Amino acid sequence: MSVLPLVFTSGWASGINAYAVVLLLGVLGATGVSDDVPSALQRPDVLIAAGVLFLCEAVADKIPYVDSVWDAVHTVIRPVAGAVVGALLAGQDGSLSHLAAGAVGGSAALLSHLVKAGTRMAVNTSPEPASNIVLSLAEDLGVAAIVVFALFHPVAAALIAGSLLALGIALVVFLWKKVRAFLRRRRERRAAAVSPSGF
Template sequence: MSVIPMIFTSGWASGVNAYAVVLLLGLFGRFGGADSVPPALERTDVLVAAGLLFLCEAVADKIPLVDTAWDAVHTVIRPVAGATVGALLAGHAHGSLGAIAAGAVGGGSALVSHLTKASLRMAVNTSPEPFSNIVVSLLEDLTVAGVVTLAVFHPVAAASIAGVLMLLGLLLVLFAVSRIRRFVRRRRERRAQRAGTAHPAAL
């Protein structure tokens, strides 16, 4: 039943960067001899599309506010990608897990990690400098690459790491929510001050 940890891990990683997951799994399957990878992910058209979209995400994900808009667009795409990869992995494992159940596991873990990522990125965007976005994005890319690579060869260990990262992410979100609220409150106060200053001048 090593397919279950693989499905969970690929789902979690898809919530962070779905295109990287498809690209890495496809490359490992096609050139790395990974028997656990479904042939559908090894196709040339899939690899090319995933590679191009990964490059787009690599750029958009490092620009403040653009990353938030990108995350908003991918609120549906990432969970669907996680569910699809999960169903493919289950089918490739000769029915060891039903496609519907696999899709639920992959899509559910992708949704949780996506919402976590999006919330943390909103908190990062409260910082006035752009470098934190670049650092966080690079860390996300490296983490996804490392966890997916580990999942291909040691799925149980990778699933354990993904579970810990998911829990840590949720805890960080609790902290991020308070930071976002303070940021929004400060912006409202500044707008109120500017409006109060401009009003007497207009009179």
């Protein structure tokens, strides 16, 4: 299916910021930049809702621990959005290939969401807020760039999204090992401080 790379990439991007994907695709379709965007995403009510929710996410995503709560709430929303966008991109006749496209979009969104949420939880162990802001801006810019690129070069964009997903999974595993080691050392120091010296 030729639309599958675009579905995968939009799903990956939806797992990071679903509202940005819907807003960007809708604007690009409504302005005539791309003919590949379904009309359902170009509706004014969809664009307004996506725009308002994107602004909410832009704020929440940059505040330590608020971002993790936001991510927890969106554990269902982002994969569903990825599946819906994928199904819309593939068509709406309910055929097996279109349902499969929805599954690909939803699965890619779920995986990238888990990577994002895991990375944010690890970053929140840092005492300074700058890392959250930098990471959030990088995610927003990355989603915008990859979605626009995917409309014109879907296969290349899918390869980039797949590579970023694999790197993200490796990064989450690495960060969580570091966080667990840090927490274990802290527990050991506290236990040593509480226990009587020499016993």
